[in-house]
Amino acid sequence: MLSIKDLHASVEGNEILKGINLEVKPGEVHAIMGPNGSGKSTLASVLAGRDDYEISQGSVQFDGIDLLELSPEERSREGLFLAFQYPVEIPGVSNTNFMKACINAKRKHHGQDPMKPHEFLKMIKEKAALVDLDPQFLHRSVNEGFSGGEKKRNEIFQMAMLEPKLGILDETDSGLDIDALKVVSNGVNALRNEKNAFVVITHYQRLLNYIVPDFVHVLYKGKIVKSGDKSLALELEEKGYDWIKEELTPAQ
Amino acid sequence: MTPKEYKDQLIGQYTEFKAAQNGRANSDFQKQGEQFAQSLGQLDFPTKRHEEWKYTTLDRVLKKWPKPVFKSAPIDHFWLAQNGISGIQTVKVILANGILDRFDKLPAGVTLEAYSLGNQVEVAPTDATDIFENINRAFAVDSIKIKVAANTVVPIPIKIVNVLDATHEAVFAQRNVEIEVGKNAEVTFIERQITKGPNTSLANGLTHIKVDNNAQVKHLVLQNDGDNASQVNRTYVDQNRDSVYSNYVFSLSGEVIRNNLRISLNAENTVGNMYGLYLLDGKEHVDNHTVVDHRLPNCESNELYKGVLNGYSTGVFNGKIFVRQDAQKTNAYQQNRNLLISDHATINTKPQLEIWADDVKCSHGCTVGQLDEEQLFYLRSRGIDTNSARALMIYAFASEIVEKQPVEALKEYLFNAISKKLAFNLE
Ligand SMILES: Nc1ncnc2c1ncn2[C@@H]1O[C@H](COP(=O)(O)OP(=O)(O)O)[C@@H](O)[C@H]1O
Ligand SMILES: [Mg+2]
Numbered sequence: 001m002l003s004i005k006d007l008h009a010s011v012e013g014n015e016i017l018k019g020i021n022l023e024v025k026p027g028e029v030h031a032i033m034g035p036n037g038s039g040k041s042t043l044a045s046v047l048a049g050r051d052d053y054e055i056s057q058g059s060v061q062f063d064g065i066d067l068l069e070l071s072p073e074e075r076s077r078e079g080l081f082l083a084f085q086y087p088v089e090i091p092g093v094s095n096t097n098f099m100k101a102c103i104n105a106k107r108k109h110h111g112q113d114p115m116k117p118h119e120f121l122k123m124i125k126e127k128a129a130l131v132d133l134d135p136q137f138l139h140r141s142v143n144e145g146f147s148g149g150e151k152k153r154n155e156i157f158q159m160a161m162l163e164p165k166l167g168i169l170d171e172t173d174s175g176l177d178i179d180a181l182k183v184v185s186n187g188v189n190a191l192r193n194e195k196n197a198f199v200v201i202t203h204y205q206r207l208l209n210y211i212v213p214d215f216v217h218v219l220y221k222g223k224i225v226k227s228g229d230k231s232l233a234l235e236l237e238e239k240g241y242d243w244i245k246e247e248l249t250p251a252q
Numbered sequence: 253m254t255p256k257e258y259k260d261q262l263i264g265q266y267t268e269f270k271a272a273q274n275g276r277a278n279s280d281f282q283k284q285g286e287q288f289a290q291s292l293g294q295l296d297f298p299t300k301r302h303e304e305w306k307y308t309t310l311d312r313v314l315k316k317w318p319k320p321v322f323k324s325a326p327i328d329h330f331w332l333a334q335n336g337i338s339g340i341q342t343v344k345v346i347l348a349n350g351i352l353d354r355f356d357k358l359p360a361g362v363t364l365e366a367y368s369l370g371n372q373v374e375v376a377p378t379d380a381t382d383i384f385e386n387i388n389r390a391f392a393v394d395s396i397k398i399k400v401a402a403n404t405v406v407p408i409p410i411k412i413v414n415v416l417d418a419t420h421e422a423v424f425a426q427r428n429v430e431i432e433v434g435k436n437a438e439v440t441f442i443e444r445q446i447t448k449g450p451n452t453s454l455a456n457g458l459t460h461i462k463v464d465n466n467a468q469v470k471h472l473v474l475q476n477d478g479d480n481a482s483q484v485n486r487t488y489v490d491q492n493r494d495s496v497y498s499n500y501v502f503s504l505s506g507e508v509i510r511n512n513l514r515i516s517l518n519a520e521n522t523v524g525n526m527y528g529l530y531l532l533d534g535k536e537h538v539d540n541h542t543v544v545d546h547r548l549p550n551c552e553s554n555e556l557y558k559g560v561l562n563g564y565s566t567g568v569f570n571g572k573i574f575v576r577q578d579a580q581k582t583n584a585y586q587q588n589r590n591l592l593i594s595d596h597a598t599i600n601t602k603p604q605l606e607i608w609a610d611d612v613k614c615s616h617g618c619t620v621g622q623l624d625e626e627q628l629f630y631l632r633s634r635g636i637d638t639n640s641a642r643a644l645m646i647y648a649f650a651s652e653i654v655e656k657q658p659v660e661a662l663k664e665y666l667f668n669a670i671s672k673k674l675a676f677n678l679e
Contacts, residue, residue, distance in 0.1 A: 048633050076635035084633075088626045092648025101644060102634040109635070141648070158634060 001026050001197050002166055007058035009046050016042045018222035019058070024166065027194040031208055031233060032201045034219035035241050040201045041085055043219070044170045048082040049075050063165065076102075077109035079165030083155035083172050085201075090142040095154070098142050099124060099161050106162065127160040131187040148175040156187040167191070168199045173207040185210030205237035218244055255297035258314040262387070263292050265320055269391060272322035281367050281374055281395070288377065289390035295383040307568045307600045308539040313482045313508050316452040318424035320391050324351040325417035328448065332415060335446060337474075340661035342411035342442060349416055350427040350455070351394040361404030361437070365397045373397040375428045375460045378514075384484050388426045388458040395428040402434030402464070409440040409472075409659055414457075418480070419449030427457040433467045440470040440658060447481045452507070457485040465519075466494040470658050473511075476504040476669055479534065483508075489515040491522040498525035500657040503538045504669050514543040517551040517579075528557035529653035531673055532565030532597070539568035546579035546609075555586040558653050560646050561597035568600045573614065575607040582609060586616040591649055593623060593642065643674040 002024040009017040016039050024030055034040055046053050047060065049072035060067040067075060090098070104114040115123075128135055131153045143151050152172050159167050169188070173181055188198065188211050200211055208216070208230060216232040217224045220241070225248055226232065236244075266289045270277045297314070298305035325348050332346075345355040345364065352366040365371035374395045377385035400406060414427050433439055447453040463469050475483065483506065489497050503509050515524040530538040544553040559567045569588045590599045603616040623645050631641035647670060654666045 050629055071637075072629065072632040073635050073637050073641075076633055082633055084630070088624075088630045090627050090630065090645070090648065092651050093631075093644055098631075098634070098644075101636050101640065105635040105637065105640070162634065 001063055002199075003061040005059045007043075007046070007060060008056045009042060009053045010056060011053055015056070016053075016222055017046065020219075020222075020224060022217070022224065024197045024199060026165075026197055028215065029192070029198045029200060029211060029213045031213035031216045031230075032199060032219050032224075033203065033216060033233065033236055036203075038219045039222045040219055041170055044082055044085075044168050044201060047075075047080065047168060048072060073105065074109075076162070076164075077106045081159050081162055081164035081167045083152075083159055083167065083169045085170040085174070087143050087151045087155055089144045089146075091144045093142050094139055095142055096124065096138045099158065102158075102162060123161065127157055130160050130190055131157045132183045133157055149177070149180040152176060152184060153180065153187075156184050160187060160191055163191070164196065166197050166199070168201070170201045171203060172200075173202055173204060181207065182210060205233040208233045220244060220248070253315050253317055255299075255311060255314050258317070259292065259295075259297060259383075262320065263289070266390065269320060269322050273393070280372070284374065284376070285390050285392060288386045291380070291386055292383070292390065295381070295386060297383055304541065304570075307566070308508070308510055308537065310454075310482065310484070310508055310510075313452060313454050316422045318422040318452050318454040320424045321349040321393070321417075323393060324348040324353060325415075327353055327415050331448060332413075332446070337662065337665045339664065340409075340659065342409045343406075345396070345398070345410065345412045347394075347396070347412065347414040347427065349423065349425040350392070350414060352396055353415070359404075359406050359408070361401040362406060362410070363399045363401070365399070367395045368393075371397070373430065375430050375458050377458070378460070378486070378488050382486070384456050385458055385486055388428060388456050388486075391424075392426045392428040395430070397430040397432065400433045400437045400439045402436060404434065404437045404439070406437070406439040409442050411442040411444065414445045414455060416445065416447040416453040416455060416481070417449060418447050418451035418453040420451070422452035422454075424454045424456070427455060427459075429457070429459045431459070431461045433461070433463050433469050435465045436467060437464070438468045440472070442472045442474065442659070442662075444474040445477050445481070445483060447477050451480065453477070453481045455481070455483040457483065457487070459485070459487045461487065461489045461497070463489065463491045463495040463497050465492045467492075468496045469498070471497065471499045472657055472659065472662070473499070473501040474504075475502060475506055475509055478505055479507055479536070481506050484510045485512065487511070487513045489513070489524070491515065491517050491519065491524060493519035494521045496523040496525070498658075499527065500653070501528045501540070502653070502666060503528070503530040503532075503540075504673060506536060506538065509538045510541070511539070512541045514545070515553070516545045516547065517553065518547055520548045520550050522551045524551070524553045526553070526555040526557070527653050527656050529650055530557070530559045530567055531650060531670060532560070532567060533562045533673065534565060535563070536565045537567070539570075541568075541570045543572045543574065544584065546573070546575040546582045546584060548578055549580045549582070551579065552583040553585070556653065556656075557588045558649065559588075559590040559599060560593060560650060561590065561599055562593045564594070564596045566598050569618070570602045570604070571616070572604040572606070573616070575605075575609050575612050575614065577608040579609045580611045582612040582614070584612065584614045588618040589649075590618070590620045591623065591646060592620060593646065643671075646674055647671070
């Protein structure tokens with residue numbers, strides 16, 4: 001589904017991603033871990049199409065399409081979703097109108113008619129319940145005045161609404177208490193099936209108790225330096241990142 | 253045609269105007285008017301050298317030689333109904349070229365008088381040095397006065413629609429209106445101008461509103477009259493004790509629009525509110541000059557004007573707050589926020605505070621900004637294309653003022669007008 005090959009990306013002449021390789025197949029969950037500043041959010045942003053980055057080398061195929069050729073909105077309509085680490089507030093745009101615009105843009109892209117109002121209403125209620133969001137929030141402006149936890153739940157709610165093929169979660173767990181973490185994880189798990197896939201970026205192993213990954217990768221200084229199964233996450237939790245840094249030093 | 257030449261022609265046309273007044277040329281009303289016509293000799297159209305007209309000129313409108321109208325014009329009511337605001341119940345007062353044409357049955361407690369109905373009414377210029385006020389009174393064919401009796405709560409809005417007929421030529425029409433709201437009365441007015449025909453129209457309005465003790469007046473002004481329509485408006489509001497007056501002006505289309513709104517808080521415990529939204533494109537120009545004059549203690553004024561400027565449009569906001577020495581415990585707030593969505597649009601914004609009292613709370617601020625890139629990216633990352641994302645954000649910005657205006661049924665009309673202007677449909 002997603003095939004990243006030797007991806008290099010830089011900002012203002014500083015190379016941040018230095019040759020990323022990653023293969024994600026339908027039905028899989030990949031976790032990407034790594035110390036702060038290693039390039040996790042950059043990778044997510046590049047995949048979502050933020051244009052602050054210069055891609056100097058490499059390729060990204062998404063379901064057979066050259067992802068890097070698409071605009072952010074086309075990527076979304078093709079089924080890519082990024083749950084932001086820091087979701088922005090958009091005063092004056094209600095969650096309902098926002099979601100209506102997103103869903104209908106996607107449907108139009110795929111040659112479908114706009115969703116019928118009653119279907120939309122039913123869907124929006126169902127999905128809000130999935131992440132335990134008060135229906136009242138649907139009338140409020142996108143993320144405006146939301147607590148950190150509510151913003152993260154809103155990201156998962158949007159993901160549930162858009163039913164992407166690939167969901168990328170950028171530190172959705174950070175700042176969540178254990179109850180909110182369970183809610184978010186349950187939401188994601190409910191969306192999992194054999195056709196879609198998730199890339200879960202996280203700092204902490206904690207989340208991976210709830211969203212159990214098939215693969216764990218360590219991103220360090222712009223490269224994936226180690227990959228393994230879920231036991232790698234436990235090992236990282238126990239020993240921190242230093243041993244990986246040490247492992248790498250002789251080679252450099 | 254220079255403004256000077258235009259004025260000279262205007263003076264020359266006065267005799268013709270007088271002769272056309274249906275045998276009433278020697279009425280007191282016309283005699284008074286003639287004095288103002290004579291003072292035009294000493295007045296000139298303002299240029300950029302006038303402090304109050306630094307950024308606004310009517311040159312491009314006057315160049316099209318809008319001809320002063322001498323009489324009413326038949327109204328095409330079918331056309332008017334089609335171009336009206338549907339889904340809202342109002343008491344309609346219809347003017348044709350500023351002259352009373354017809355009005356609905358008035359609710360109890362509301363009366364209407366007009367010079368054309370034989371009543372002695374007129375609004376004289378407040379500022380005798382102002383050429384537009386002088387022209388208004390000199391070339392006014394009619395004058396209308398609406399009175400709301402004390403203790404009357406008018407259940408539905410009163411809509412004053414001025415229909416200009418620019419079918420055959422460019423026109424210049426005067427609107428002379430007085431509104432008197434009695435003690436404890438409550439009323440909502442909607443003011444609108446609509447031009448028929450392809451030629452230039454210029455409307456010059458002089459409105460005086462008196463708000464008596466404890467009355468509550470809401471006043472909506474809808475300026476959505478197309479690219480060939482210009483207007484100059486002088487609105488003077490005088491408030492008595494415990495009254496609340498709120499003005500909402502929506503400038504959604506027009507060639508050159510200049511609004512002067514002056515609210516005088518003449519007694520204690522009054523509240524004056526001013527809200528404005530201007531949404532400009534092409535070469536449209538909108539200039540809002542507002543004054544709120546705090547004369548006595550314990551009064552409050554709130555002002556929020558928001559503007560969205562696209563294309564080569566230009567906007568002006570000039571908001572003055574006066575707090576006189578006696579006006580202790582004044583609360584005065586003013587904000588002007590602008591979104592420039594094109595590199596070629598400009599806004600000149602200037603708050604002016606003159607405060608002589610010492611125990612006051614005053615705040616003001618203005619912002620000029622572009623659309624937020626982070627917000628745009630967020631919307632796009634959910635599948636919304638750039639143009640729609642921009643429109644959605646502009647819509648959101650503008651909606652704050654739409655939500656403030658009190659006529660629920662007008663919301664849809666306003667949102668549709670905004671969407672149409674942004675060429676964007678939310679559904
Ligand atoms: N837009 C940007 N401009 C400049 N530097 C950036 C930008 N985005 C990321 N960086 C830098 O790239 C590095 C990786 O950042 P980031 O991808 O956010 O790391 P992580 O998410 O793993 O903590 C950091 O050193 C950060 O300062
Ligand atoms: Mg990050």
